[in-house]
Amino acid sequence: MGFHHWHGFEFERTERKTSSRVLISRLLKYFLPFKKHLLIVALTIVVSSVTGVIGPYLLGMEIIGRYILTSDYSGLQLIVLAYIGILIINWISEAVRTYNIGTIGENMLYKMRSDLFAHLQRLSFSFFDRAVSGDIISVVTNDTDSIGQAFTSGIVMVLSDVISMSLTIVVMFMINLELTLVSLIVVPMLIATALAFNSRFRATFRATRQTISGVTSKLQEGISGIREIKSFTKENDTIRDFTRVNQQEFQANFQANIVWGTFFPTIQFIQALGTGIVILYGGMLALNGSLGTIANAIGVLMTFTLYVSRFFGPIFDLTNFYNVVEGALAAAERIFDLIDKQPEIKDAENALELQSIKGEIAFNDVTFGYVPEHPVLHNVSFRIKPKETLALVGPTGAGKSTIIKLISRFYEPQSGTITIDGKDIRQISQKSLRSQMGIVLQESFLFTGTIMENIRYGKLEATDEEVINAAKTVGAHEFISKLPNGYNTEIGERGAGLSVGQKQLISFARALLRNPAILILDEATSSIDPYTDLLIRKAMKILLKNRTSIIIAHRLSTVRNADRIFVVDNGRIVEEGTHRQLMRKKGLYRHLYDMQFREPETEKQAETQTMPRMVPRGFP
Numbered sequence: 001m002g003f004h005h006w007h008g009f010e011f012e013r014t015e016r017k018t019s020s021r022v023l024i025s026r027l028l029k030y031f032l033p034f035k036k037h038l039l040i041v042a043l044t045i046v047v048s049s050v051t052g053v054i055g056p057y058l059l060g061m062e063i064i065g066r067y068i069l070t071s072d073y074s075g076l077q078l079i080v081l082a083y084i085g086i087l088i089i090n091w092i093s094e095a096v097r098t099y100n101i102g103t104i105g106e107n108m109l110y111k112m113r114s115d116l117f118a119h120l121q122r123l124s125f126s127f128f129d130r131a132v133s134g135d136i137i138s139v140v141t142n143d144t145d146s147i148g149q150a151f152t153s154g155i156v157m158v159l160s161d162v163i164s165m166s167l168t169i170v171v172m173f174m175i176n177l178e179l180t181l182v183s184l185i186v187v188p189m190l191i192a193t194a195l196a197f198n199s200r201f202r203a204t205f206r207a208t209r210q211t212i213s214g215v216t217s218k219l220q221e222g223i224s225g226i227r228e229i230k231s232f233t234k235e236n237d238t239i240r241d242f243t244r245v246n247q248q249e250f251q252a253n254f255q256a257n258i259v260w261g262t263f264f265p266t267i268q269f270i271q272a273l274g275t276g277i278v279i280l281y282g283g284m285l286a287l288n289g290s291l292g293t294i295a296n297a298i299g300v301l302m303t304f305t306l307y308v309s310r311f312f313g314p315i316f317d318l319t320n321f322y323n324v325v326e327g328a329l330a331a332a333e334r335i336f337d338l339i340d341k342q343p344e345i346k347d348a349e350n351a352l353e354l355q356s357i358k359g360e361i362a363f364n365d366v367t368f369g370y371v372p373e374h375p376v377l378h379n380v381s382f383r384i385k386p387k388e389t390l391a392l393v394g395p396t397g398a399g400k401s402t403i404i405k406l407i408s409r410f411y412e413p414q415s416g417t418i419t420i421d422g423k424d425i426r427q428i429s430q431k432s433l434r435s436q437m438g439i440v441l442q443e444s445f446l447f448t449g450t451i452m453e454n455i456r457y458g459k460l461e462a463t464d465e466e467v468i469n470a471a472k473t474v475g476a477h478e479f480i481s482k483l484p485n486g487y488n489t490e491i492g493e494r495g496a497g498l499s500v501g502q503k504q505l506i507s508f509a510r511a512l513l514r515n516p517a518i519l520i521l522d523e524a525t526s527s528i529d530p531y532t533d534l535l536i537r538k539a540m541k542i543l544l545k546n547r548t549s550i551i552i553a554h555r556l557s558t559v560r561n562a563d564r565i566f567v568v569d570n571g572r573i574v575e576e577g578t579h580r581q582l583m584r585k586k587g588l589y590r591h592l593y594d595m596q597f598r599e600p601e602t603e604k605q606a607e608t609q610t611m612p613r614m615v616p617r618g619f620p
Contacts, residue, residue, distance in 0.1 A: 023332045027147065030108045037100040041156060044097035049163040051090035053171055056306035058083045061175070065299015101156055105148045112147070116140050116338065124344040125410040129370065133220050138213040139338055143331035150328030158321045161314030168307050176291070176300060182281045183308050186274035190315045193270065197263045198322060204256035211252045214245040271312045278304050345412055351429040357421050357436055358386035359517045359548030361407060366416035368406060375414070376402045377571045389549040391559035393592065394568035400552045403568070404520045407550070409433055420518075438516035441523070444507035446498070451480055452487040454506055458514035470513040473542055475535030476505035501531075508536065512543055519549040556593050565589065 031038065063083060067076040117140065172180040222229070222238050229238050282304060286297035361384040369375035376399045384390050392400040405411050406418055409425050418425050425433055438458065446454045455467045462470075468487065471477045479502055483489040491497050498506070511519065521540075537558075543549075553559050560579045567575035567582065567589045575587050582589035 018333045018336070020329055023329050023336065026336055027332055030111055031104065031151070034104045034107065037104050040100045041097055041104070042159075044093040044100070045156065045160045045163060047093040048090055048097060049160055049167055051086050051093065052164055052310075053167040054086050055083065055090065056303055056310070057171060058086065060301075060303030060306055061299045064302050065295050065297075069295035069298060097156070101152050105152045108151070109144050109148045112144050112335065113140055116144070116335065119339055119341075122343050123341060125405070126344050126370070127341060132217055133224075135213055135217055136338075137220060138216040139331075139334050142212055142216070143334050146324075146331035147328045147335075150324050154321050154324040154328070157317050161317050164310065165314045168310050172304065172307055175303065176285075178290070179278070179282055179285060179300070179304055183274065183278050183304055185277060186270050186308070187311060187315070189270050189273075190267070190311065193263070193266055194315060194318070197259065197266075200259045201263075201322075204252065204259050207252040208249070208256055211245065211249040215242075215249045218242045218245045267312060271309065274308050274311070275305055278308050345409060345430065347429050348427050352423060352427055352432070353429055354420075354423075354432040354436055357517045360384065360386045360419075360421050361518070361548060361550075362419045362422075363403075363406075364417045364419070366406065366413045366418060368402060368411065368413040370411070372414050375571060377406075377413075379416070380571070380573060381416075382566065382573060382576075384548060384550070385563075387546055387548055389544050389551065389561075389563045391551045391553060391562035391565045392568055393553060393556060393559060393565060393589065395592075396554075398568040399571040400568050401522055404439075404522060404550055404552065407518075407520070408437060408439065436517045437520060438511035438514045438518070439520045439522065440504070440507045440511050444503040446491060446503055446506060448490075448492060450485075450488050450490055451483070451506060454491070455487075455509045455513060458510035458512075462513055467509075467513060470509040471506075473512055474505055474508040474539035476502070476509050479505070505535065505539075508539055508543065512539075517547055519543065519547050521549070521551045521553075523552055523554065554596075556596055567592075 058079060062079045063076065066072070067079055120136065169180070169184075172183065218241060222242055229235060279301060282291070282297070282301040285291045286294070286301065291297035291300050363380050363382050366377055366380045367375050368377045380399075380403070392403060394400055402411075406413055407420075407425075409418075409428075409430055412426070420428070420433070420436075447457065452464065452467055455471060456462050458470075459466070464487070468477065471480055471487075480487055480489075540558075551559055551562060559565055562579070565575075565577060565579060565582055566573045567587070569588055575582055575585060575589050577585070583593065
């Protein structure tokens with residue numbers, strides 16, 4: 001009875017923990033805004049139920065029993081018109097009900113999905129560090145669909161069925177008490193069958209809900225990770241993994257089909273049995289004259305046969321209703337569990353709104369770990385002057401990127417303070433803090449849309465001219481102009497169709513357009529070819545001017561001109577100075593520099609020293 005642990009909350013594989021009452025009360029807020037539509041639905045349920053009961057009565061008792069069998073064709077014409085009128089009213093009420101149910105259901109799904117997506121945007125990085133995106137997608141799509149289905153195919157249908165069954169039984173009793181009691185003999189059989197299958201329905205339903213999440217997750221991974229999959233030639237392994245979860249989904253649905261496939265014939269058998277009992281017993285009553293004239297007896301039998309068939313749909317719906325509602329409540333629990341997750345990084349009650357800043361950044365004895373028990377940074381303290389260009393270098397995993405994530409307040413340190421212009425960033429609103437920053441990462445993320453839109457993402461109110469000027473400054477204008485539609489060229493997801501260097505140039509243009517007081521470049525030039533690197537070097541002179549800049553780079557040639565360089569190792573700043581000062585110290589920076597720029601020569605010497613002398617046999 002394990003749980004699938006899902007980024008901090010449990011994606012349920014067993015019984016629900018939240019009571020139905022609590023979940024229903026929370027779901028009601030999505031329906032209550034549509035009181036007018038709900039009232040119309042209620043009225044149409046009554047109208048369609050009444051007309052649905054009148055129809056079989058007119059057909060059996062009146063049209064067949066009273067007019068056709070007595071050859072009263074003048075009366076037949078009038079009653080047929082009345083019957084057609086009843087059918088039209090029933091059709092109109094059903095159409096109006098369907099329209100209003102659709103209006104409520106779709107608006108409810110729209111609001112719920114909007115709330116979920118908006119909430120996801122507010123959650124902190126730490127949530128997504130543990131997130132399985134496929135599971136999130138499953139909640140936002142599949143689970144919300146379950147709730148919509150429970151409303152449209154569940155609650156409304158059951159209310160209609162209950163009213164219809166009640167009216168049907170009342171009319172049957174009014175026609176003939178004895179035959180009604182006989183007709184109801186099959187109802188306990190139907191209920192017993194439904195209860196017998198109920199636990200199996202619930203198990204198969206839960207299994208299909210669980211397995212579809214696995215399929216969604218693997219599908220998302222297989223699409224978003226296609227470059228890595230192909231790069232490592234793991235297509236077959238990925239196909240095998242997807243086939244495994246797809247097979248589980250197949251088996252779950254196959255088992256569900258077996259259960260349903262057994263249930264339906266059983267219900268049909270009981271229905272046939274009920275119809276046979278009505279005809280057999282009704283025939284006996286007709287033969288002994290208890291049902292009046294032959295015409296009346298045939299009309300009664302026809303009416304009861306039609307009414308008995310109406311028992312089965314509602315009872316089936318009532319049986320299915322439990323499973324639909326149970327599934328919807330389980331989905332609601334997952335949805336509200338997600339909505340209840342609070343961002344770990346929150347604005348203070350009276351958070352300051354930064355208007356403009358000088359760009360002074362200070363770390364004061366900061367300790368931080370993604371897992372608090374295992375710190376990544378240890379008592380780090382430093383100060384960056386306004387408009388200073390600082391470079392962070394060091395081995396992979398030393399803590400360089402963590403420093404900029406803390407400056408951006410994507411995470412909160414376990415101890416110590418971080419200030420900007422002397423203000424603790426915990427007292428500054430996140431939006432105003434990040435609006436002062438421009439960040440370019442190693443892997444640029446471009447959105448589906450035009451190049452113009454992607455650059456303008458840095459400043460949504462920017463004019464086309466401002467966008468083009470930013471692109472010209474970083475050297476992106478030349479390649480953009482050569483594209484089929486220039487700045488209006490549509491690019492695919494994550495910038496599909498552009499080279500790594502081109503995507504980086506667009507990211508630089510986006511950052512420049514924002515004109516941030518603090519600029520952060522996190523390995524932003526590590527994946528760029530020499531020609532693009534030359535363009536970037538020229539652009540960086542303009543980009544870094546008159547703003548506080550932090551550059552993280554493994555390629556040390558990009559940081560030689562920085563005002564200061566911090567060497568980070570094992571979560572501590574172990575060296576500090578300019579390039580020349582650090583080279584003279586002959587410490588870790590000098591070691592990293594020598595490894596990077598003298599590696600070919602070192603490798604050649606090593607090969608010469610270690611390679612055995614290869615001579616043909618027979619020679620000394």
